[in-house]
Amino acid sequence: MKRFWKSGDPFIWLTGGALALSLVMVAGLVLLVVMSGLGVFWPSPVVRFTLTDGTVLMGQVTEREAIPQPGAAPGTPRLYRVQLKVGNRDVYGADFVWVDEAKIAKRETPLDAILIQRREWGNFYGHIKVVKEGGRIVAEGHDAGWSAVQDRLPDVLQLARRIKQIEKDDVGAINYAQERLRLRLRGLEMHGVSSGNEVEGLKQEMAGLQAKFKTAETELATLRQRLNSSLVVATADGKEKDLPLAQIVRAFHPNALSLPQKFAIYLSALWEFLSDDPRESNTEGGVFPAIFGTVMMVMIMSILVTPLGVLAAFYLREYAKQGPLVSAVRIAVNNLAGVPSIVFGVFGVGFFIYVIGGGIDRLFFPEALPTPTFGTGGILWASLTLALLTVPVVIVATEEGLAAIPPVIREGSLALGATKLETTWRVVLPAVMPSVLTGLILAMARAAGEVAPLMITGVVKLAPALPVDGFFPFIHLERKFMHLGFHIYDVGFQSPNVEAARPMVFTTALLLLLIVLALNLTAILVRNRLRKKYAGGAF
Amino acid sequence: MLDLLTSPLTKPEVRRENPPRPNGVRERGVVPAVDPMIVVKSVNLKYGEKQALFNINLDIPKQKVTAFIGPSGCGKTTLLRCFNRLNDLVDHLTLTGTIRIHGADIYGPEVDVSELRKRVGMVFQKSNPFPKSIYDNVAYGPRIYGIRNSRLDEIVEKSLRAAALWDEVTDRLHESGLGLSGGQQQRLCIARALAVEPEVLLMDEPCSALDPIATGKIEDLIDALKEKYTIVIVTHNMQQAARVSDHTGFFLLGEMVEFDETTKIFTNPCDKRTEDYITGRFG
Numbered sequence: 001m002k003r004f005w006k007s008g009d010p011f012i013w014l015t016g017g018a019l020a021l022s023l024v025m026v027a028g029l030v031l032l033v034v035m036s037g038l039g040v041f042w043p044s045p046v047v048r049f050t051l052t053d054g055t056v057l058m059g060q061v062t063e064r065e066a067i068p069q070p071g072a073a074p075g076t077p078r079l080y081r082v083q084l085k086v087g088n089r090d091v092y093g094a095d096f097v098w099v100d101e102a103k104i105a106k107r108e109t110p111l112d113a114i115l116i117q118r119r120e121w122g123n124f125y126g127h128i129k130v131v132k133e134g135g136r137i138v139a140e141g142h143d144a145g146w147s148a149v150q151d152r153l154p155d156v157l158q159l160a161r162r163i164k165q166i167e168k169d170d171v172g173a174i175n176y177a178q179e180r181l182r183l184r185l186r187g188l189e190m191h192g193v194s195s196g197n198e199v200e201g202l203k204q205e206m207a208g209l210q211a212k213f214k215t216a217e218t219e220l221a222t223l224r225q226r227l228n229s230s231l232v233v234a235t236a237d238g239k240e241k242d243l244p245l246a247q248i249v250r251a252f253h254p255n256a257l258s259l260p261q262k263f264a265i266y267l268s269a270l271w272e273f274l275s276d277d278p279r280e281s282n283t284e285g286g287v288f289p290a291i292f293g294t295v296m297m298v299m300i301m302s303i304l305v306t307p308l309g310v311l312a313a314f315y316l317r318e319y320a321k322q323g324p325l326v327s328a329v330r331i332a333v334n335n336l337a338g339v340p341s342i343v344f345g346v347f348g349v350g351f352f353i354y355v356i357g358g359g360i361d362r363l364f365f366p367e368a369l370p371t372p373t374f375g376t377g378g379i380l381w382a383s384l385t386l387a388l389l390t391v392p393v394v395i396v397a398t399e400e401g402l403a404a405i406p407p408v409i410r411e412g413s414l415a416l417g418a419t420k421l422e423t424t425w426r427v428v429l430p431a432v433m434p435s436v437l438t439g440l441i442l443a444m445a446r447a448a449g450e451v452a453p454l455m456i457t458g459v460v461k462l463a464p465a466l467p468v469d470g471f472f473p474f475i476h477l478e479r480k481f482m483h484l485g486f487h488i489y490d491v492g493f494q495s496p497n498v499e500a501a502r503p504m505v506f507t508t509a510l511l512l513l514l515i516v517l518a519l520n521l522t523a524i525l526v527r528n529r530l531r532k533k534y535a536g537g538a539f
Numbered sequence: 540m541l542d543l544l545t546s547p548l549t550k551p552e553v554r555r556e557n558p559p560r561p562n563g564v565r566e567r568g569v570v571p572a573v574d575p576m577i578v579v580k581s582v583n584l585k586y587g588e589k590q591a592l593f594n595i596n597l598d599i600p601k602q603k604v605t606a607f608i609g610p611s612g613c614g615k616t617t618l619l620r621c622f623n624r625l626n627d628l629v630d631h632l633t634l635t636g637t638i639r640i641h642g643a644d645i646y647g648p649e650v651d652v653s654e655l656r657k658r659v660g661m662v663f664q665k666s667n668p669f670p671k672s673i674y675d676n677v678a679y680g681p682r683i684y685g686i687r688n689s690r691l692d693e694i695v696e697k698s699l700r701a702a703a704l705w706d707e708v709t710d711r712l713h714e715s716g717l718g719l720s721g722g723q724q725q726r727l728c729i730a731r732a733l734a735v736e737p738e739v740l741l742m743d744e745p746c747s748a749l750d751p752i753a754t755g756k757i758e759d760l761i762d763a764l765k766e767k768y769t770i771v772i773v774t775h776n777m778q779q780a781a782r783v784s785d786h787t788g789f790f791l792l793g794e795m796v797e798f799d800e801t802t803k804i805f806t807n808p809c810d811k812r813t814e815d816y817i818t819g820r821f822g
Contacts, residue, residue, distance in 0.1 A: 406665075406667070408663050408664075408665055408667040409667050409669065409670075411625060411628070411661075411663065411667070412663060412667040412668075412669065412728070412731075413669070413679070414625065414628070414656065415623055415625060415656055415660065415661040415663075415732070416656065416657070416660070416679060416680040416683065416731065416732065416735055417653040417654065417655075417656040417657035417680065417683060417684075417735060418653070418679075418680075418683050419653055422683055426679070426683075427669050427670075430670065430671070431669075431670050533670075533715070
């Protein structure tokens with residue numbers, strides 16, 4: 001026994017076991033997220049249940065679980081119930097029902113069951129009754145109706161897209177220009193100018209914009225009039241419902257699909273998720289604004305944190321006289337990394353938003369007040385807050401990198417007559433770059449996953465516009481933005497329809513993981529290139 | 540002792556410019572060279588409270604190789620690093636006495652340290668090429684002094700040739716200097732030092748990390764370089780001192796025990812401690 005302990009094997013097992021346990025936990029987490037996240041868009045079959053009491057239910061099975069039977073004698077056969085997504089929220093009021101398996105009399109998968117994904121009210125499960133165009137019936141019955149829908153749907157979708165484009169781009173541009181004009185007029189007014197050539201010119205411009213807006217409005221109205229097709233659909237238990245064709249996102253027969261067709265639908269739904277705006281209080285549609293916001297915020301944070309952290313580390317390691325004071329500063333910096341992130345968020349609100357943002361507003365945007373421009377949460381303040389949160393990581397990594405550069409390298413440069421600044425700039429900085437990037441990688445990983453400080457410094461549930469657009473100055477750092485981390489929280493736990501949104505939580509989580517991974521991989525690739533450039537094994 | 544001098548590499552030339560005087564007549568440490576390059580006068584150096592050099596007096600002749608030998612911690616490297624003021628980087632260091640190069644006090648108030656270090660090049664114990672390409676390593680110094688483009692190419696080639704490295708690296712000038720072998724790296728460092736056209740070349744145990752073949756190459760190089768440069772070399776290797784140097788100083792516990800022509804030191808030292816050291820009785 002003593003020999004066994006002395007051999008050192010138990011310690012190897014202990015360390016190896018700890019590593020294995022960590023790996024299993026991480027793998028389990030990733031596996032859960034991947035499994036739950038990837039299946040969301042798969043078109044699963046639609047089933048129709050006829051219950052013993054004659055009720056007919058149709059929908060997709062989402063879950064099956066044992067019914068808890070407290071106090072039952074051991075050996076009693078277990079009973080199960082299934083959760084059915086019946087959709088048709090506008091008809092039934094709720095998307096999901098639980099059905100005891102014991103009560104199901106008949107279970108079938110009708111080939112003609114149609115699944116219609118709608119812009120509002122979620123999925124519809126049922127059959128087509130009638131297709132109408134401008135109030136006139138053009139097709140009756142499910143099959144005729146389906147082909148009529150297929151004929152018209154592409155045109156309708158294109159028209160709907162065109163309307164959206166006009167609303168967003170043309171009308172958006174007019175609104176933007178109007179707002180700027182209004183602010184300029186207000187600014188003139190504040191300087192006591194309420195008449196004169198300039199004011200008249202602006203007013204004329206304003207009138208011109210008003211006229212443009214009118215034309216856009218009429219164009220929109222004519223386009224909308226062309227969206228006059230609709231269909232009457234019936235649920236499995238015979239309730240009818242009028243549904244405009246323009247409300248349809250996607251319609252298909254899940255039970256009649258071949259595997260490639262299922263794949264096509266899966267991919268198109270996935271693409272919609274990645275590239276579209278969210279719908280229905282974020283529970284449907286895409287998360288593109290959140291992806292954009294997350295990536296952009298991390299980028300701005302990196303741009304802010306790198307110079308700050310590197311310069312601070314250079315002072316601490318290269319110039320400051322090493323002593324108790326510097327040690328104290330170093331400890332403080334390390335401790336800063338352990339401060340809860342919400343504290344940084346509070347600081348961001350109190351200092352960046354109210355003091356700096358408020359100051360900027362008073363100085364540069366007085367005409368917009370009391371509406372704040374920079375004096376409210378925005379992507380710049382969120383990025384700055386995160387930069388502050390992650391700067392200790394960059395400082396520590398850079399300092400370690402500086403300490404690892406052999407003194408003889410610096411001496412080599414100094415011995416050639418280079419000054420300290422030249423040595424730092426030409427030899428030390430390039431050699432420490434891989435360490436800086438290591439710090440940046442850690443900082444980005446932390447920043448991309450942070451939610452708490454963002455919630456109070458500029459992240460919103462639904463941002464009306466991206467922080468980058470086609471209007472001068474193109475990058476709007478004062479704008480509020482969406483973020484995947486907050487999106488997960490909002491969709492999963494704040495949405496009115498949590499059950500329907502739950503699959504999106506996993507998909508969004510998976511996406512966030514992938515984005516963090518992609519950002520980190522980019523930085524790691526850059527670092528490895530730098531390492532290769534400066535490596536050689538001499539030290 | 541003679542077997543030291545007949546070692547297979549280069550034989551030191553025995554110079555008889557100054558006829559030897561009877562022992563004890565001339566001041567210790569001062570070889571009456573015609574034109575001393577570096578004049579060290581009563582230098583004392585302390586690291587904090589600990590004294591590292593005791594009253595060093597020394598004339599280092601121009602365009603000769605001068606070797607400092609002695610056991611570890613005897614102060615030879617410390618003295619070497621005074622010549623280009625690299626010791627300035629050390630905190631709590633006090634130095635008294637004067638060191639003159641070309642007659643100018645290098646610790647004087649008006650001295651530009653960068654200019655001094657340009658004139659007094661240094662090669663370190665461990666080869667320390669910058670993590671840059673071979674070309675950029677050699678061009679580093681000239682670039683600092685504002686030399687650009689074609690003139691730079693010329694300097695790089697000249698320096699690499701002077702360091703006997705050109706032929707080995709001519710087709711990979713833009714690859715990392717850290718990819719070279721140990722001996723090549725050390726010659727690269729010599730080329731880098733030569734690129735700023737110094738007058739003095741300080742070498743701090745330049746061969747201590749090299750194998751005998753690489754060492755031989757560096758020693759040949761030192762022999763060739765003394766045509767143009769004044770070389771001061773610190774070495775642990777007494778054969779090396781015997782092979783490459785014209786004058787040798789023996790240091791012990793911060794004192795310079797003896798300074799004389801190399802042949803004299805190795806064949807007929809005046810101090811008992813020198814004799815003990817070079818015959819291997821201690822150290």
